[in-house]
Amino acid sequence: MSSHVVAVGPAWTIPGYLEVASGHLTINGADAVSLVREYGSPLFVFSEPRIRSNVERLKLAAQAVERPIRFFYASKANSNMAVLNTVLQTGIDVEVNSGGELFKALRVGFRPNMIIFNGTSKSNEEIDEAVRAGIYAINVDSIYEIGLIEESVRRVAAERSEPVNPARVALRLVPEIGTRSHLGLQTALLTSKFGISSSEVLDAFRRGLQNPDLIHVCGIHIHVGSQTPDVEPFAEAFRRMWEHLLTIHRETGHTLEHINLGGGFPVNYLRDRSQADQLPEHERDMLGANLEPSVVLREALRVARDSARAAAAEHLLDAVTILLEPGRSVIADAGLVLTTVRNIKRRPETGDVWLLTDAGYNLMLSMNNYKWYYHLISATSAGEPHEDSYKVAGPLCDSGDVYFDIERGGRLPDYRFLPNNVQPGEVLALLNSGAYSLAQMFHYNGRPLPAAVMINEKAVAKLIRRRDTYDDLLTNDVW
Numbered sequence: 001m002s003s004h005v006v007a008v009g010p011a012w013t014i015p016g017y018l019e020v021a022s023g024h025l026t027i028n029g030a031d032a033v034s035l036v037r038e039y040g041s042p043l044f045v046f047s048e049p050r051i052r053s054n055v056e057r058l059k060l061a062a063q064a065v066e067r068p069i070r071f072f073y074a075s076k077a078n079s080n081m082a083v084l085n086t087v088l089q090t091g092i093d094v095e096v097n098s099g100g101e102l103f104k105a106l107r108v109g110f111r112p113n114m115i116i117f118n119g120t121s122k123s124n125e126e127i128d129e130a131v132r133a134g135i136y137a138i139n140v141d142s143i144y145e146i147g148l149i150e151e152s153v154r155r156v157a158a159e160r161s162e163p164v165n166p167a168r169v170a171l172r173l174v175p176e177i178g179t180r181s182h183l184g185l186q187t188a189l190l191t192s193k194f195g196i197s198s199s200e201v202l203d204a205f206r207r208g209l210q211n212p213d214l215i216h217v218c219g220i221h222i223h224v225g226s227q228t229p230d231v232e233p234f235a236e237a238f239r240r241m242w243e244h245l246l247t248i249h250r251e252t253g254h255t256l257e258h259i260n261l262g263g264g265f266p267v268n269y270l271r272d273r274s275q276a277d278q279l280p281e282h283e284r285d286m287l288g289a290n291l292e293p294s295v296v297l298r299e300a301l302r303v304a305r306d307s308a309r310a311a312a313a314e315h316l317l318d319a320v321t322i323l324l325e326p327g328r329s330v331i332a333d334a335g336l337v338l339t340t341v342r343n344i345k346r347r348p349e350t351g352d353v354w355l356l357t358d359a360g361y362n363l364m365l366s367m368n369n370y371k372w373y374y375h376l377i378s379a380t381s382a383g384e385p386h387e388d389s390y391k392v393a394g395p396l397c398d399s400g401d402v403y404f405d406i407e408r409g410g411r412l413p414d415y416r417f418l419p420n421n422v423q424p425g426e427v428l429a430l431l432n433s434g435a436y437s438l439a440q441m442f443h444y445n446g447r448p449l450p451a452a453v454m455i456n457e458k459a460v461a462k463l464i465r466r467r468d469t470y471d472d473l474l475t476n477d478v479w
């Protein structure tokens, strides 16, 4: 082979990770079709090396700024125990959103001081669990909740008949900043259910500082929303948090230790743009976002630095630790769903060919409720041109279980491009589907939930979730 000949794969390939070998899709060298043969279909496949390199990318971004940065993986994106364990091994921390996620994080080995607990509707039991563990921060979502945490600390002290350390608390704010993401993923608008309004921030802090023996207010938190494609909302949110920190210091003398900028770094779902022009423009910009976390951090710090200089408060900024809560950017493109075509039909009236797969929206809820685009390829014929159009749908007894926008909003392509003459038995792959998929799946239609495997750097697959049996469908029913 002459030296200028470079093997160019399809646009979705990622060298060393997602590739084509002997015509098949391979994941870190593991053959997708063989995986389905061994573990059944549908099947979630995760890449351990990709999770590691996604975290490495974040750590490199942290080196772009001169403030200490701590990453707390948002476990709601995927809280499979092997995924959590891989994240733990990378050395970053974890963010949980429920007592259940807290339980899993502790069980897998995160130490309490590596855990942040968010949530709008925490139960007393959940707060007690966080207080008992003594976690890094409980992010409170309202002024009312501050009182709940104080009561919890009293309860836990009574149960131990000795004083406990004050609970570490951060205040979550609604930053009142719009982004170009889906409305359902935007958490930052005033119509959002999350956080304390900025007009109440000072009151909230005064309230938080009332009983220092019970709670210690250590930080301030925002989350602008998921899949945020632009740098401006992050920078603006950080500037506002910083200015709140300044005000609080001025008004109360209290110095906060950290500013938590939340998650929301986007993932490029349109690495392969062959169907991108069928998406509405704003959807395309959002899904195809290519925003480097280092750019976000640099810009956020630059804006805060200007403000700190103007206020002669650089010493305060120099004391701040920045926390981030990445979920999607750690796990989305490290996972995919393999699904098998089970049925085929023609509609003579429209000329359409329909492929019916075994992966429905019970595995990828976002495809239904946000019309999220997961690029579909043939794993069996990964190297073939994908130029034929098919209607593709899942197995559920619901006409909304389709891979296009049934509401005709045009938010998904009407047809998916696959190779010529796809037949039942062929294995397809929905790429970039590692986040908010496995974590949201459910048993609708009495469908046993699929297995999941993790591939390591030596192409070895390890089972990380057993496929349900029919008996699992009965586990909690009483009759």
Ligand SMILES: *Cc1c(COP(=O)(O)O)cnc(C)c1O
Residues within 6 Å of the ligand: 074, 076, 077, 095, 118, 223, 225, 226, 227, 262, 263, 264, 265, 325, 326, 327, 328, 329
């Ligand atoms: C969902 C969520 C995250 C993670 O968001 P990603 O878009 O997955 O990075 C982080 N923090 C909070 C508070 C969240 O609700």
